[in-house]
Amino acid sequence: MSEPEHVVVVGAGLGGLRTVEGLRRAGVGGRISLVGAEKHLPYDRPPLSKQYLAGEWEHDRIALTTEDDLDELGVRMHLGRSAVALEPGQVELDDGTTLHADAIVLAVGLTSRTLDGGPGSARLLRDLDESRTLRDALGAASELLVVGAGFIGTEVASTAASRGLRVTVLEAAATPMARVLGEQVGALAARLVREGGVDLRCDASIASLGDDGATLGSGEVVTADEIVLGIGGQLDLGWLEPTGLDLSGGIPCDERGRVDGLDGVWAVGDAAAWTDPRHGDRPRHEHWTSATDQAAVVAADIAGTDPPPATVPYFWSDQFGLKIQLIGRPDLADSVLPLHGEGFADDGDTGGPIKGTAIGYLRGDELVAVAGFGAARRVARYRRPLADGADRAATLEFRDSLG
Numbered sequence: 001m002s003e004p005e006h007v008v009v010v011g012a013g014l015g016g017l018r019t020v021e022g023l024r025r026a027g028v029g030g031r032i033s034l035v036g037a038e039k040h041l042p043y044d045r046p047p048l049s050k051q052y053l054a055g056e057w058e059h060d061r062i063a064l065t066t067e068d069d070l071d072e073l074g075v076r077m078h079l080g081r082s083a084v085a086l087e088p089g090q091v092e093l094d095d096g097t098t099l100h101a102d103a104i105v106l107a108v109g110l111t112s113r114t115l116d117g118g119p120g121s122a123r124l125l126r127d128l129d130e131s132r133t134l135r136d137a138l139g140a141a142s143e144l145l146v147v148g149a150g151f152i153g154t155e156v157a158s159t160a161a162s163r164g165l166r167v168t169v170l171e172a173a174a175t176p177m178a179r180v181l182g183e184q185v186g187a188l189a190a191r192l193v194r195e196g197g198v199d200l201r202c203d204a205s206i207a208s209l210g211d212d213g214a215t216l217g218s219g220e221v222v223t224a225d226e227i228v229l230g231i232g233g234q235l236d237l238g239w240l241e242p243t244g245l246d247l248s249g250g251i252p253c254d255e256r257g258r259v260d261g262l263d264g265v266w267a268v269g270d271a272a273a274w275t276d277p278r279h280g281d282r283p284r285h286e287h288w289t290s291a292t293d294q295a296a297v298v299a300a301d302i303a304g305t306d307p308p309p310a311t312v313p314y315f316w317s318d319q320f321g322l323k324i325q326l327i328g329r330p331d332l333a334d335s336v337l338p339l340h341g342e343g344f345a346d347d348g349d350t351g352g353p354i355k356g357t358a359i360g361y362l363r364g365d366e367l368v369a370v371a372g373f374g375a376a377r378r379v380a381r382y383r384r385p386l387a388d389g390a391d392r393a394a395t396l397e398f399r400d401s402l403g
């Protein structure tokens, strides 16, 4: 497209801010508006379940930008305002303002899933205000119940345990983080959580959840002063339904983030389902680096400059003193392959030391992902074989070359 006169970015989180910065870096000189439902300037979410929740970091440490930086970028902010309608060429806000634009970027992220009939006192964790409230609440509590052992749930459990709380985690699946890691590698994660002093109950069924805790299907009662729902994020795209897009899997985009059938509209981040040209599907990544990488691609596409090189999806989590890392697409895998360390053996045994363990994920014969537990240097080396689509034999040869 020719250089836009006005770009409107909806969503003032990571993806939105990085898009704005990328546009200016790519030389876009026209007007840029950034619309954000929250009243805060863009901030970083990963610390909300880690250092910020632990009370180790304050707000200034998680700020992604400042008013001065945004002034310098020449960005018009609309904070505390939600976009409520979209048509190609215009976005309507909840105060009735219509912003006309020749390029619109949707960077709206997710909201927390909730439980129908769950107690009103159960806490969620997606934004800064929720993290601040939870951090204060944990200060006055001694027992925490976390419902859901996804990454955010287990990170909250880790942080709360490090603050001295007695923590129980209830998970409906057979292992924690199973949606992302799969159940075999999830078994190793289960050990990590349990060795961290948390009472992790998998295959748990909850008969009822009240202000004081949960009653399990077995009749057992788990008491708690505080309850956190960590049952994942969900799309909140009702306002885009009049566009006629199929939004069930996220905002459907091509491999440059252009939204299907809507000229001049792009999407990035957690809510965006980009075409993966390599595998021919449209995954949505709830990863910090994906939002950043996609923002760079979209900024270049709008500016008409060369796109940055393609990247391999990357996710990390810090919990129980270890960094869990994941590169690639484990969702595509049909088998796993022990690579390094002693935490995960060929026969699926997960009894050895967890730290230093790295596991490959194969689809057929092709390496599609690598997960590591406290194995950062090793895991990083696998970007190249993943990008090359190494087969099993080449992966093992590569592993042996790392010593």
Ligand SMILES: Cc1cc2nc3c(=O)[nH]c(=O)nc-3n(C[C@H](O)[C@H](O)[C@H](O)COP(=O)(O)OP(=O)(O)OC[C@H]3O[C@@H](n4cnc5c(N)ncnc54)[C@H](O)[C@@H]3O)c2cc1C
Pocket: 010, 011, 012, 013, 014, 015, 016, 035, 036, 037, 038, 044, 045, 046, 047, 048, 049, 081, 082, 083, 084, 107, 108, 109, 110, 125, 126, 127, 152, 239, 268, 269, 270, 271, 285, 286, 287, 288, 289, 291, 314, 315, 316, 317, 318
């Ligand atoms: C507690 C927590 C811990 C995490 N830890 C990790 C981690 O360790 N590693 C990792 O890789 N990833 C982590 N993530 C995920 C990572 O933070 C996200 O992938 C990233 O923030 C996605 O960026 P985004 O721009 O898509 O969405 P967000 O950063 O969520 O920003 C979206 C913004 O859009 C706003 N918005 C929504 N709808 C509208 C609307 N209609 N109008 C205006 N504004 C709107 C929202 O209020 C929000 O501020 C974590 C996330 C959370 C919540």
